[in-house]
Amino acid sequence: MGDDGAEGEAPRCVGCGRRVRTLFVQYSPGNIRLMKCDVCKAVADPYIECEFMIILIDLILHKTRAYRHLLFNKLHIGSSLDKVGTIRYHATSRKCCSTFSNSLTPTQLGILCQFILMHIVLDAFRISVSKNNKADGDSSRSTLSTICNCSEVLGDALLGNIIFTAMLLLGVRYILKFSFDITRYRQILLAIIISSYFKLFLLTMMVWEFPSSAIFIVEAFVLSSNVVALRVVTRFPKAHCVGVCFMAHAAKHLTERWLMWTP
Template sequence: MPTCVECGSLVRDLYTQYSKDNIRLTSCEKCNRFADKYIEHDFVIIFIDMLLLKPQVYRHLLFNRIAQSGNGIEPHVSRFAILLILFEVYIKWFRLETYYADYNSTFAPRPLYHQYLYILALCVFEFVAFHGFINLAIQVLLIEKVVPCNRYNYVAMALVISSFGKMLLILMVIWDYKQLEYSYLVGLIVLASNTEALSGTQTD
């Protein structure tokens, strides 16, 4: 069912459509605010609110925007996860060439595809380990009744979507920027986004 992005309560519908270009947003019976104000907002506003770390925007994306049924992962989210992994491969490779003193003696002599497969395997392992740790931690908290019930596929999708900040490093490629000293700031943004997205998966 649709979900109120403000309080996380289930609602019957998000809006009433009177004509093609005339809709009226539904108010949540619990919090008396619009159930989903993002229905009328374009992607630019949604992206800005993602940068502003608003949990409401993640409820909109996860529960009201993504056509999701069952316990699987929505195909668009899966493709974005693959894109994030491939992008992480590029960043790690760049860091190895730039900052690892023994790169020329350790990695450079190896065939190019060996280098790529090694870094790809490392990135996949980190991705799986991170998601596995988060899901294990949530299961422990659920057993101890510290957090409300979460749907695990939504937890996985929330982590993927909220990791969009990693793509900000692509500006380094566009501007041919050769330093990554401040890339830890992007990591902090991603971590904060992950936290807000996970809080957004909690519904009443």
């Protein structure tokens, strides 16, 4: 059982998703040899030698290999999720669950908090753009009303994200049938939040003007990226992951619409 902990931290082959002992062997600084996967016989993680832009392009192209590299080998998400698969596939006893508890590392927790904050701010910006589109021409506002408007938009974004998280976790619980484990659910949430990186595109709307349809395109891209990330970390069929992500996004969208039209 001593190997279990080490195996839980082991990296993964980006091709097949299986665990590998190591991704590379370093002979001297800058001189490494990439290791091959024992299962698929391909290089376990060729992205180690790639520039960030190559990885980003593959992420934008929704390549599961790039998502595995980012989520498993860079952020080390999924060690507790892996145990779910092991438990499900081998139908071992429930006692195993207690030995499989794995908490988020401080780095993962820091990333999770930063990304949640960024999400809420970007959503608030998106909602304010939609509101301004709805009521354009009303430019003469006092400072007090601007502050009230900002806090209202932030509140709407916060509520939208709470609904999104709740629906996502309910989907994971009842559609993917993951037993409740706070660490496991936090790792899924982290994977979903990281895969929403395309939301950063909204920042460009602060500088340049885009049609309002650009917001819809960004949201559609974030949804599809969330599906890939959920499929990578849970190894469930695409249809299940689409169902969970679509339900969460739809609930968030409807909540925001309802808040927007409520005086």
